[in-house]
Amino acid sequence: MPSPVLNNRPVTGIDVHAHYLDPALRDLPGVPRLVVDREGGGRYVLGGRTIQPLPSGLWDPSRRLEELDGCGISHQVISPAPVAMHYAWSADPAYARAVNDSMAAVAEQSDGRLIGLGCLPSASAVEEVHRCRELGLSGIEVGTRIGDLDLDAPELAEVWAACEETGSSVFVHPIAQGRGVLRRDHRVLDLGVGQLADTAIAASSLLLGGVLERHPGLRVAFAHGCGAFAWCYPRIRVGSRFSGQGNGDEWDQVVRRIYADALVFDAEHLRIVAHRFGPDRILLASDAPYLSGQLAKSLATIDAAIESGALPSDSRDIILVDNALEFLGLQ
Known part of the structure; x- marks a missing residue:
């Protein structure tokens, strides 16, 4: 069977988890700015203080x-x-619009190889969902928390309706490496435990809050293998019986609509991800450019999982191509 074609180029694989920021974005009070150093690297600066090298x-x-x-x-x-x-959520809406304009511009300049997602301001979130689609972006990225809101907050109901209506893909990414969900403040624990817990809470909120049930056409993918949710879900299901909230059998079907990227750094971990969501919901991911050489490592992890039997033998093209096209609404 010939490879699918996207933007006039045969699709050999789609990395769904990568980030971009335009250094030409205008400065706004209270928003970190990207400073490019002479040596070629860069950093986020907020109030004269470097908060992250880049x-x-x-x-x-x-x-x-x-x-x-x-x-x-x-x-x-x-x-x-x-x-x-x-920061786009709480800043002047002009910042989110400028970020989204830059995402659309770089995607256009890439000869169709880069596919953009946008971000939202709190002041005009629904309008910006529609505007992202008009710009040619495939959807939006949101945090595991949006401002101070969990993903099932009533204030976000119109956002999810707009995403379903416009066919916008939604990519959920941890905030501040999961900081704020742990009782210990430690960079290694933030990355190794906080991100996973934060992402599991976000996925649980969409399930427990009924967002996925109310919007059967909503396509949502979670970064980092959907965090710890694949491991936590059986206990959530049992808990539903004690609380009288939800129907476990129905939840099983809803959960298998969730997409999870394969950025879990361990081939055996993909076994539980595939078991929980299905091999047809796993996506190639690199987190580029933050993890050097990670795209090759992610591919090696998928190949090792197939070789060990953690993933089905015929799942490589499904994960690299088919699932991403479906998540993006391009199938």
Whole structure:
């Protein structure tokens, strides 16, 4: 069977988890700005204080395209840098609009290889969902929390309705490496435990709050294998019997609508991800450019999982191509 074609290019694979930020974005009070150093690297600066060093691949499309070529992958989905996405919600709506304009521009300049997602401002979130689609973006990136809101908050009901109505893909990414969900403040624990717990809480909120049931056409993908949710779900299901909330059998079907990326750093971990969501819901991911060389490592993890039997033997093209096209509404 010939490869699908997307933007006039055969699809050999789609990396759905990568980030971009334009250094030309205008400064706004209270929003971190990207400073590019002479040496080629960069950093986020807020109030004169460096809050995060950054690799040049974040704003240099040629770097990411070189990595894609080196791995034999044709396309990549780019979403706003998580810090920018987080601040866009509370900042002047002009900031989110500028970020989204830049995402659409770099996607257009990439000869169709980069597929953009946008971000939302709190002041005009529904309007910006529609505007993202008008710009040619495939959907939006949101945090595991949106501002101070969990994903099932009533204030977000119109956002989910707009995403379903417009066929917008939704990519859910942890906020501040999961900081705020742990009792210990430690960078290693934030990354290793906080992100997973934060993502599991976000997925649980969409399930427990009925968002996925109310919007059967909503396509949602969670970063980092949907965090710890695949492991937690059986206990959530049991808990539903004690609380009288929800129907476990119906929830099983709803859960298998969730997409989870394969960025779990362990081939055996993919076994539980495939068991919980199905091999047809797993997506290739690299978190580019934050993890150097991760795209090749992610591909190796998928191949190792197939070789060990953690993933079905015929699932490579499904994960690299078919699932991503379906998540993006391009199937």
